[in-house]
Amino acid sequence: MENTTETKLADQLCFSIYNANRLFAKFYQKALEPYHLTYTQYIVLLALWEQDCKTLSDLAKELDLASNTLTPLLKRLETAGWLTRCRGENDQRQLMIQLTKKGQEQKVMIEKSLEKCMxxxxxxxxxxxxxxxxxNKNLMAGLKNYLEQTTSETF
Known part of the structure; x- marks a missing residue:
């Protein structure tokens, strides 16, 4: 990155990514509207499409969401017929999340719709x-590496 004497907001990568994130949120809101899904609900479905039947804790970890954030989201998806929540057979303390037939069948249609929009x-x-x-993956890896190396330091 070239060092300039004048720092401009429009030339900052962090600001560009911040704005891209906001625009992505609006894009997904509009693109997912026909399915009555939010972006966060969509990423839950993405995780379950990769591997169905996960524990609440595994899903929360994968999505980097707190379980108290994820639980109401899952309840709404369950009410809408996308997934079911049930207790594990071997361990009743574990909450298992699994796609319904609707959740499985809508995958291809949603993927095609989003791909067409993009x-x-x-x-x-x-x-x-x-x-x-x-x-973006390279950027995130670099940022993560930096943060892991500096966690004991004070900013």
Whole structure:
């Protein structure tokens, strides 16, 4: 990054990512509206589409959400018929989260709808998408590494 004497808000990566995050939230709100899903509900479904039937604690860890944030979200998804919550057979203390038939069947339709929105409306090619995703993963890894190395230090 080039060092300049004048720091401008528009030239800050953190501000650009902040704005992109806000726009992504609006994009997903609009794109998921036909399915009556929020972005956070969608990422719960994504995690379950990768591997169905997870414990509440595993799901919370994977999504980096506190269980008290995740529980009301799961209740709303259950009420809407996307998933079920039940106690584990071997351990009644564990809450298991599992997709319903609706939750399984809607996967392809939602994925196609979001892909169409991204490709046709936002006009991002698959190559651009994966390049940006890789750049973002590298950025997150660098930030995580820095934070892990400096956790004992005071800012």
């Amino acid at each position: 490709n046709e409306q936002v006009e991002i090619s698959d190559n651009q998408y994966y390049r940006m995703l890789e750049d």
